[in-house]
Amino acid sequence: MNTNQEFEDLFAKLANGSITKPELSRLLILLDTQNLDNDLIQKIKLELKQPTLLEDTERVKDIASKARNNIMARTSPTIKGKSRSIYRPAVWWAASLILVGGLAIQYFKTTNQNTPATTNQQATVQDIAPGGNNAVLTLSNGETIVLDSTQQQLVSQEGALKYDGGKNVLSLEDSVYNLTLATPRKCQYQVLLPDGTHVWLNAESKISYPSRFDDNNRTVSVEGEVYFEVAKRQGSKFIVQLGNGHQVEVLGTHFNINSYSDFPSIKTTLLEGSVKVVSTDKTTVTLKPNEQATQRKNRSTITVGTVNTDNIIAWKNNKFNFEGLRFEEIMSQIERWYDVKVEYQNEVPDIEFYGEIGRQNSLLYVLKVFENSGVKLQLKGNKLLVY
Known part of the structure; x- marks a missing residue:
């Protein structure tokens, strides 16, 4: 297990009150592996170690509040007309660590004093595990x-x-x-095609291909979100069909396609090489690395813009990246990866998020990010209510 993963696992134990004293000591050590200012690391360590905090709950709350405000002041610029919350991974961990530090300290305090468990049990919300590797293969005979x-x-x-x-x-x-x-919901998978092309499928996605390619033509069709690293083959085009006459033509390249049926547009993002995006009326646009082509499904026009490709393919690296996404787009990712139904009780929140969080985390763990921004969420069975 790498140190970042170990840090996240220990932090999860800290947040839910199951961490042991040796694990807390290890967590304090792992703080040094995070990408934070040294002064900030020392402050966090000092605050979690102070024995006086065990007897002063109000001071814990005061320190947590001031620390959070300090961190958010460093990372949250004001944007006219919108509230924008930035959650860079390490900074978010630090802010959350301080915020729940009081809970962990209170846990140790009650444990050491052997305080009897309360008889008023609060109803617990059933958490939802993240997705994983799974897929269904269908043959031409229907098997x-x-x-x-x-x-x-x-x-x-x-x-x-x-x-x-x-x-x-x-x-x-x-x-x-x-x-x-x-891949159904909550699932991802990879496939190595007959020509050596490496393909990643995100949740609720599909690729159709022959068990053997022709010498001069390699054609596949996809739905959902798929990432390609196309094997180069001299004189042999690689064609990705997207339905309704849309397609992408390449010779050898790395690119991502997002064509979910519930999205109004198809987005093709190029990381390496060159691709030709073809619209329904045969209009073509050739992309350069770090460019993204957007095609409205009911139109033939193609718009091109420069993007941060690391954000686009975060899912391939088992991460959520929320930069520049509308709240509905973020919730669509949550729906597919945790197999839940998002229901808006009021207007859709007009908030933008930035940063990454691992997709290996449980749903309730991920939801803490949004709750810290002021969005109220409630999980009822497989329904996620947004207020």
């Missing part, structure tokens, strides 16, 4: 295979389908099969 959730990649080779560890999935005959790999 379906649920892939091994302990694996993360399907390898398509002539004559066979295997997991990347070598375990056989299916033996194919010499004839060409049409294959469809689909």
